[in-house]
Amino acid sequence: MAYYTSVVISSGHGLYVRGASSPMLDEVDEARIVTDALASELSRRGVRVVTFHDDTSRDQSTNLRTITDAHNDEQRELDISVHFNAFEQVDHGMGVEVLYYSGSELAAELSAAIADASGLIDRGAKQRQDLYVLANTEEKCVLLEVCFCDSEEDVRLYREHFDEIIDALAFTISGEEGEMGRPERPPRPERPEPPDGVLFHAVGRMSHFGGPDDTGVSESEGLAFHHTINGHNQHLFLPIDATGGPG
Numbered sequence: 001m002a003y004y005t006s007v008v009i010s011s012g013h014g015l016y017v018r019g020a021s022s023p024m025l026d027e028v029d030e031a032r033i034v035t036d037a038l039a040s041e042l043s044r045r046g047v048r049v050v051t052f053h054d055d056t057s058r059d060q061s062t063n064l065r066t067i068t069d070a071h072n073d074e075q076r077e078l079d080i081s082v083h084f085n086a087f088e089q090v091d092h093g094m095g096v097e098v099l100y101y102s103g104s105e106l107a108a109e110l111s112a113a114i115a116d117a118s119g120l121i122d123r124g125a126k127q128r129q130d131l132y133v134l135a136n137t138e139e140k141c142v143l144l145e146v147c148f149c150d151s152e153e154d155v156r157l158y159r160e161h162f163d164e165i166i167d168a169l170a171f172t173i174s175g176e177e178g179e180m181g182r183p184e185r186p187p188r189p190e191r192p193e194p195p196d197g198v199l200f201h202a203v204g205r206m207s208h209f210g211g212p213d214d215t216g217v218s219e220s221e222g223l224a225f226h227h228t229i230n231g232h233n234q235h236l237f238l239p240i241d242a243t244g245g246p247g
């Protein structure tokens with residue numbers, strides 16, 4: 001696990017260049033809240049933090065340049081851009097994902113940390129080399145898509161576990177425990193011993209059908225043994241795909 005002692009955190013989009021929103025959650029407003037809360041948690045753990053919110057830009061390209069410059073103007077080891085995702089109004093969970101330009105490890109750790117702390121579905125690390133801020137910041141950069149602002153379940157989990165999410169992010173970035181102590185990780189399931197005389201055995205995640213590339217199964221069709229994703233079987237599924245279809 002990599003630990004960082006200096007970080008720049010910015011909120012996505014800007015005061016006049018709004019991002020996603022739903023009646024439940026506004027991306028720009030909420031990203032500012034997360035940015036400031038994470039910055040103060042990191043500062044308390046001895047990390048040097050600079051935050052940036054774009055209050056001036058009036059168009060998207062100025063906005064992206066302004067945010068990127070704010071990162072590159074500082075001496076730091078890590079850049080973090082805070083966003084909220086959007087798809088369409090749904091009541092089921094969609095989840096957290098963390099985008100990166102190169103080096104998936106930290107992005108995967110941060111996504112898992114948010115998921116573990118909140119119960120949000122862990123969509124994991126996603127490489128994006130087409131996003132301006134990720135491509136043009138000179139240090140390692142991760143872009144948090146904390147949850148979907150138009151998923152009722154996501155917004156509920158996010159609000160209910162806000163403090164735990166911030167604490168888990170701060171711990172993953174700094175390696176320092178805060179007042180809440182080390183974040184609790186769910187226990188790993190015990191691995192069963194293979195029976196005697198088997199030719200081979202395998203342990204890991206599985207898919208009953210062909211996964212996201214299998215076009216022979218409709219999006220609404222349940223799986224053979226698990227028809228819905230819940231807290232107990234989430235680890236059996238691939239992340240929910242971009243269309244919201246089951247993984």
Ligand SMILES: [Zn+2]
Nearest residue numbers: 012019083084
């Ligand atoms: Zn955004």
